[in-house]
Amino acid sequence: MTDAAPERADADASAPAPTRAPSRPRPAVRSPRRRARELALQGLYQWLLARTEPARIEAVLRDQDGFAKADREHLDALLHGTIAGQEALDAQLARHLDRAAAQLSPIEHGLLLIGAYELTHCVDVPYRVVINEAVELAKTFGGTDGHKFVNGVLDKAAAALRPAEVAAAPARRQPPR
Numbered sequence: 577m578t579d580a581a582p583e584r585a586d587a588d589a590s591a592p593a594p595t596r597a598p599s600r601p602r603p604a605v606r607s608p609r610r611r612a613r614e615l616a617l618q619g620l621y622q623w624l625l626a627r628t629e630p631a632r633i634e635a636v637l638r639d640q641d642g643f644a645k646a647d648r649e650h651l652d653a654l655l656h657g658t659i660a661g662q663e664a665l666d667a668q669l670a671r672h673l674d675r676a677a678a679q680l681s682p683i684e685h686g687l688l689l690i691g692a693y694e695l696t697h698c699v700d701v702p703y704r705v706v707i708n709e710a711v712e713l714a715k716t717f718g719g720t721d722g723h724k725f726v727n728g729v730l731d732k733a734a735a736a737l738r739p740a741e742v743a744a745a746p747a748r749r750q751p752p753r
Contacts, residue, residue: 616654620686
């Protein structure tokens with residue numbers, strides 16, 4: 577017995593082939609800023625695990641696919657800004673964490689640092705974009721439910737760091753239950 581689907585007896589063998597190819601999922605197009613965040617996360621991962629020197633991290637990142645297409649200015653700001661401001665960023669995040677930052681996975685910790693940095697220093701980026709980007713990266717690189725944790729922490733951090741923007745934002749529609 578085969579796993580192939582049985583042919584339909586009423587199918588017309590002489591029917592013309594479809595004019596369009598079946599639709600396939602298109603690969604996601606990553607913006608230069610998304611690439612910058614991905615690379616910054618990779619660099620922070622190295623830094624959090626081994627305290628690798630930022631210059632060495634940059635050299636490794638230059639060899640990564642997509643480096644040339646990344647927003648270089650944003651990458652530099654994220655990587656160097658989060659490393660230089662890690663203690664202050666962790667202090668901001670600590671109010672919203674249920675455990676010490678040292679107990680977080682390096683991916684979640686790196687994403688929270690990037691998110692806190694962007695919420696604090698990149699006011700041109702809407703807070704919902706900051707959160708969404710961190711959540712999407714957590715889905716790609718993090719653990720099974722890491723994106724939920726990142727979303728919750730950054731949502732609380734955004735309310736504390738950008739209260740006027742959060743208050744002025746229209747309410748999000750909740751999916752029906």
